[in-house]
Amino acid sequence: MHEHEHDPNSHPAHGYDKEAVRKRLARIEGQVRGIARMVDDDTYCIDVLTQVSATTKALEAVALKLLEDHLAHCVVDAARTSGPEADLKIKEATDAITRLVRS
Amino acid sequence: MHEHEHDPNSHPAHGYDKEAVRKRLARIEGQVRGIARMVDDDTYCIDVLTQVSATTKALEAVALKLLEDHLAHCVVDAARTSGPEADLKIKEATDAITRLVRS
Amino acid sequence: MHEHEHDPNSHPAHGYDKEAVRKRLARIEGQVRGIARMVDDDTYCIDVLTQVSATTKALEAVALKLLEDHLAHCVVDAARTSGPEADLKIKEATDAITRLVRS
Amino acid sequence: MHEHEHDPNSHPAHGYDKEAVRKRLARIEGQVRGIARMVDDDTYCIDVLTQVSATTKALEAVALKLLEDHLAHCVVDAARTSGPEADLKIKEATDAITRLVRS
Secondary structure, X not given: OOOOOOXXXXXXXXXXXXXXXXXXXXXXXXXXXXXXXXXXOOOOHHHHHHHHHHHHHHHHHHHHHHHHHHHHHHHHXXXXXXXXXXXXXXXXXXXXXXXXXXX | OOOOOOOOOOOOXXXXXXXXXXXXXXXXXXXXXXXXXXXXXXXXXXXXXXXHHHHHHHHHHHHHHHHHHHHHHHHHHHHHHOHHHHHHHHHHHHHHHXXXXXX | OOOOOOOOOOOOOOOOOHHHHHHHHHHHHHHHHHHHHXXXXXXXXXHHHHXXXXXXXXXXXXXXXXXXXXXXXXXXXXXXXXXXXXXXXXXXXXXXXXXXXXX | OXXXXXXXXXXXXXXXXXXXXXXXXXXXXXXXXXXXXXXXXXXXXXXXXXXXXXXXXXXXXXXXXXXXXXXXXXXXXXXXXOHHHHHHHHHHHHHHHHHHHHO
């Protein structure tokens, strides 16, 4: 259904470990469902909040992993091939870090 | 399956609006599933990161809503009835805020 | 030079421990000056960043202390005296927590 | 008093704009002193908190600027010269970003 602009056998358009990221996201989805069940069960506010903070931390850990892989692959690759492309990648990465710090 | 320590017809053990919190959590669960689909489709790292930051922000908004309702109901109630209970509630709320700020 | 709207011998307009907060702020001011000296000495970026993160954490700790004292004194006092005043205090505290989480 | 391991006339050991960072730090030092004066004047807790959040945000902005310059200079330089050095720089930068996100 989705059209990829690259051949699946070629180098991927990203630098992250799909398997690892998918596994973490499945766990986070389970955490969010767990919080919903806590709410259904009238769980005490502070206990719900503790789970929300843990889930936020897990999401941030995914973001930090994605960012590390992005710097190690996409940014380093761009730095090695061309000047302007590297500048663009650094600007893009810094904006992503800013959104992450501000979120 | 779950045993509540309070009669469902009585005043609930929490101060939050169940319907509203459940709706937000359902939306967040959808956001997490959307990120997983982006990973399946080899979406560019920075675009995945943008969605992760948006989802983190949505989770924090749930936490802030839970906290506001908790202060408005549980903490205010405790302050009105007894001294030591209020101190305990304030300590508990501050610890939850600390976890939130640090997450 | 400053006009206080309350008699210094009366109950203060705030709930925080002035001595303790002042001591922490003096230490933070020293940390900021230390970072400036690191920059003067051409210290490596990552080492400067480590100090900036430590100082940010120290400022957040001051905020969390101020907030805890505010909840324990101003909010609890308001809850005990009147309804609308308590609502206002809760709204004000939640807005402050939101700024803190978003900063 | 300080011994630099590099000749002051050579390329600096860092990638940041000293003048700009120093100016921002001077302003932040002033903000911290301003908060101390607010405490001396028994300023209302919430107003002190607003200033603490603004100062935290200003410190984070310094960190994000240092990080952007670091990625643009040190990391890109390392990527262009050698493999293992680039890996080390990426690890170092990611650790700094993690401290920043967690602070």
